[in-house]
Amino acid sequence: MRSKHLLPALLLALLTIFTVPASFAGVTTVTWRQATKSExxxxxxxxxxxxxxxxxxxxxxASGIISSKDQFVGGVVLITxxxxxxxxxxxxxxxxxxxxxxxxxLPAGQYILGYVRRGDELEIKFYEAMSGKFxxxxxxxxxxxxxxxxxFKIWPPAQHPLIQIGxxxxxxxxx
Numbered sequence: 001m002r003s004k005h006l007l008p009a010l011l012l013a014l015l016t017i018f019t020v021p022a023s024f025a026g027v028t029t030v031t032w033r034q035a036t037k038s039e040x041x042x043x044x045x046x047x048x049x050x051x052x053x054x055x056x057x058x059x060x061x062a063s064g065i066i067s068s069k070d071q072f073v074g075g076v077v078l079i080t081x082x083x084x085x086x087x088x089x090x091x092x093x094x095x096x097x098x099x100x101x102x103x104x105x106l107p108a109g110q111y112i113l114g115y116v117r118r119g120d121e122l123e124i125k126f127y128e129a130m131s132g133k134f135x136x137x138x139x140x141x142x143x144x145x146x147x148x149x150x151x152f153k154i155w156p157p158a159q160h161p162l163i164q165i166g167x168x169x170x171x172x173x174x175x
Contacts, residue, residue: 032156032174035064035074043072048092050112051132055080057092061151064094071096073174075163077151078112089114091152091165092129098175101126101163102138105175115140115165122168140168 035043040062047054057076064074075093093111100106101124110129115122122140127133143164147153153164154172162169 031068032065032158034156035066035072039066040064040074043094044074044076044092048076048078049110049129050078050089051130063150063153065154065156073097073099074154075152089127100173100175101170104136104138106135122165124170138170140165140170143167143169
């Protein structure tokens with residue numbers, strides 16, 4: 001009589017063990033993919049906060065990545081003609097997770113960036129979007145591989161952990 005009840009209990013125990021979600025077991029896997037056009041429009045503003053102004057963005061030039069946990073990292077070109085930001089800022093950048101670019105560690109937040117070309121490099125400068133406070137910079141190298149030319153592009157970390165402006169790239173790491 002005991003063995004009759006033991007087999008179903010054993011099967012139930014095995015089924016429970018093998019169907020427990022990985023997150024309950026302390027293992028979480030976050031995957032990142034390219035954001036869709038509608039996701040870009042959801043996360044990136046049509047008018048980005050830039051210090052005391054709200055500057056229009058060029059959504060066809062937007063790029064971003066999104067995680068399996070709905071975390072977003074991306075950016076878009078600012079249309080700066082006629083604004084005081086003209087020449088200093090060129091892109092709006094949003095990260096919902098901490099990110100490292102070069103030696104610069106950025107907490108989750110809204111940023112603006114600008115760049116200066118120096119031969120085969122771009123000197124990229126990061127600023128807080130709301131205050132305009134300078135945070136630091138990174139050097140983007142001329143991409144001699146054939147990744148194409150983009151006004152702004154962020155590649156998923158599993159593919160290429162790169163951010164690209166024009167033909168220039170710099171690496172990033174999600175923290």
